[in-house]
Amino acid sequence: MNAPLAVLSLIVLLFGGWGIGFLLFPHEKSLSAVAVRAWLLGAVVVTITLGLLGTIFSGTALLAVVAAATVIPGFVVLRKILKKSNYGITWPWPRGFLEWALCVVILCECVVLIRFAWTTALGWDGLMVWEIKARIASGNGWRLPMDYFSDPTRSWSHPEYPLMLPLLETWVYMWIGKSDQSFTRVIFPLFYFAALLLLYSGAATVSGKRWVGLLTASLLFFIPFLVTGEFNVFTGYADFPLAVIYLAAVVSFIQYTCDPIDSRALLFGIYAGALPWMKREGALLWFCVVFVAGVELFRRRKIRLALFTALPGLIMIAAWKIVLVSVNATPGNDFLPVTIANVTNNVGRIGTILRAVVYVLSSTTDWSILWAVLPISLLLMIVSGKGTLSLQLAGIIFMPLLLYSGIYILSNWNSYEAHLDSSLPRLISQLSLVALLTFGIAMPVSR
Amino acid sequence: MLLSCGLHSPKEGGAAEIREVRGGCDFLWDCPPSKGCQTFLRVSLRAPKMKTEPNLRHKSDRGHILPRLLAAIMVAAFVVCGVRGLRVARSRRTEGSGTLNSSDRYLLEALHVNQGGEKVMASISDLPPLEPLAIIAPDDNIYGPLLLDVIGSVTWPHPIYLVQVGNGDVRKTLDVLRNDHFAAGLFYDLAPPVLNPADRRIGLLTVVPISK
Numbered sequence: 001m002n003a004p005l006a007v008l009s010l011i012v013l014l015f016g017g018w019g020i021g022f023l024l025f026p027h028e029k030s031l032s033a034v035a036v037r038a039w040l041l042g043a044v045v046v047t048i049t050l051g052l053l054g055t056i057f058s059g060t061a062l063l064a065v066v067a068a069a070t071v072i073p074g075f076v077v078l079r080k081i082l083k084k085s086n087y088g089i090t091w092p093w094p095r096g097f098l099e100w101a102l103c104v105v106i107l108c109e110c111v112v113l114i115r116f117a118w119t120t121a122l123g124w125d126g127l128m129v130w131e132i133k134a135r136i137a138s139g140n141g142w143r144l145p146m147d148y149f150s151d152p153t154r155s156w157s158h159p160e161y162p163l164m165l166p167l168l169e170t171w172v173y174m175w176i177g178k179s180d181q182s183f184t185r186v187i188f189p190l191f192y193f194a195a196l197l198l199l200y201s202g203a204a205t206v207s208g209k210r211w212v213g214l215l216t217a218s219l220l221f222f223i224p225f226l227v228t229g230e231f232n233v234f235t236g237y238a239d240f241p242l243a244v245i246y247l248a249a250v251v252s253f254i255q256y257t258c259d260p261i262d263s264r265a266l267l268f269g270i271y272a273g274a275l276p277w278m279k280r281e282g283a284l285l286w287f288c289v290v291f292v293a294g295v296e297l298f299r300r301r302k303i304r305l306a307l308f309t310a311l312p313g314l315i316m317i318a319a320w321k322i323v324l325v326s327v328n329a330t331p332g333n334d335f336l337p338v339t340i341a342n343v344t345n346n347v348g349r350i351g352t353i354l355r356a357v358v359y360v361l362s363s364t365t366d367w368s369i370l371w372a373v374l375p376i377s378l379l380l381m382i383v384s385g386k387g388t389l390s391l392q393l394a395g396i397i398f399m400p401l402l403l404y405s406g407i408y409i410l411s412n413w414n415s416y417e418a419h420l421d422s423s424l425p426r427l428i429s430q431l432s433l434v435a436l437l438t439f440g441i442a443m444p445v446s447r
Numbered sequence: 448m449l450l451s452c453g454l455h456s457p458k459e460g461g462a463a464e465i466r467e468v469r470g471g472c473d474f475l476w477d478c479p480p481s482k483g484c485q486t487f488l489r490v491s492l493r494a495p496k497m498k499t500e501p502n503l504r505h506k507s508d509r510g511h512i513l514p515r516l517l518a519a520i521m522v523a524a525f526v527v528c529g530v531r532g533l534r535v536a537r538s539r540r541t542e543g544s545g546t547l548n549s550s551d552r553y554l555l556e557a558l559h560v561n562q563g564g565e566k567v568m569a570s571i572s573d574l575p576p577l578e579p580l581a582i583i584a585p586d587d588n589i590y591g592p593l594l595l596d597v598i599g600s601v602t603w604p605h606p607i608y609l610v611q612v613g614n615g616d617v618r619k620t621l622d623v624l625r626n627d628h629f630a631a632g633l634f635y636d637l638a639p640p641v642l643n644p645a646d647r648r649i650g651l652l653t654v655v656p657i658s659k
Contacts, residue, residue, distance in 0.1 A: 126549070
């Protein structure tokens, strides 16, 4: 009975996300946009609602209230559609041998991956940082007890980390009525499918060729770090979901630059705003992507729109800070405070950090040739007249890479090399989907 | 003249879309009443897609040969290196099943027992929930910190501590725990000072409830 209930929890979430997506962005009707919105907006809405209403309700009442709040937009839209029967999803049926062949390849990849998903155990952080919160909530009426945030004996589980992933896991546990690590796994394939659709729609939009989108999506399977590596998509780490949300923000931004409809910029703002809700580094990614988009919007004299796109992220960051202060959360101690003295004392680490970055990026066993083709792709884009987009994508990838490398100067671990070893590849993985999209966009095609 | 269908070009104030369909382009225009139309209107026009002029196509293709060749090589190399990496990474994959299957992997490594998570949870289920637990492990044992995290993740709401002790300090440690109102000592790879019937053994771990 647990498996159907776990699936039902996801159907309710997708239904709610679909409804909200349709109400906010009624013009976007392509199947990929609708499906991605349903999953990502559904996940954001369910987790925020669960977090907020968890302060008032608990147990079955909490499940009922959150489920009702989630499905209401879905039913509103369904009623609208049944009344007017004007909701035409654009079904992207493949045309020609190449498109069919690529679809078959992607389908085969998905079958293999679903098999992986069911046989991959959660990794260390997947358990000790993320799933633990869902399990603790399951023993406390489906809400995290306030004591947990300030419990010094569990500070290793990073109570200060944002709650999107733990609350998603809690949502599944709520439906099956108990915590069960096997069913956490149903969440992660959906992030993988969202990544496929985003890669497809991003590359197809810019190139104008659907086969380019399909080819780009099919290449995701060939990045071993994400698919079968130690921290792969199914091990419960938040890095892949964060990478998917980052990709969603980037694709919305690219689609806005191709066809500047204000609602696309607002969707970009919502996706970017979800980044700090998924993981702490999300705030950094949010800053980078909003900065690049802000420059573009200022260039187009859309200053008000630029401010609106920054708003969801600002609210999210500020709200989470307020929550942490109000629950007296144990602060993390992985990094030293940012002071001139701390930076100058540890500046000697730069050489080792750079070597580690080059070592990670050059590992073909982990990334295939993803990072080697990135500079070539950016150059190809410039040659083919997509210089501005090339510059923007370079900023979206290299700004966070620079900041991520820089933070190890302030590592507070006894051995900052060990800190680099354990987390740098994962941080880099957060940028890998955008790097793959860049490769797809750069593919030369005849117009 | 070159003409291709835009993939998706909705305009504000009604939704217009140009789609590629078999035999040409489909132009769809939705004008809902909210945008000033009297009634809902959908217009669908199908125009044949015009063929590219052969000479022009030939010239543009020639300019693209090198970048296309480069792209094809890159895609092939991507797939080849990716497959090689997938084979290496696959050997790192681990499997599991059960409610605490993922936690159990780590407990199996440290305690040498299957389904360790549920056994640990059951062993402390009758202890007062807010009283702390202590894992007592030899000071040179590398599994101490690992057990603190894994056992700590299944024993909420008990506060949990790790006490690493030398050879002769076990009895003294138990006295300290008793004075500090601990609910139980979890002796890892160590024999408890006194064995009594209430003790629960889970592989290399012995859970010793501390009587008040």
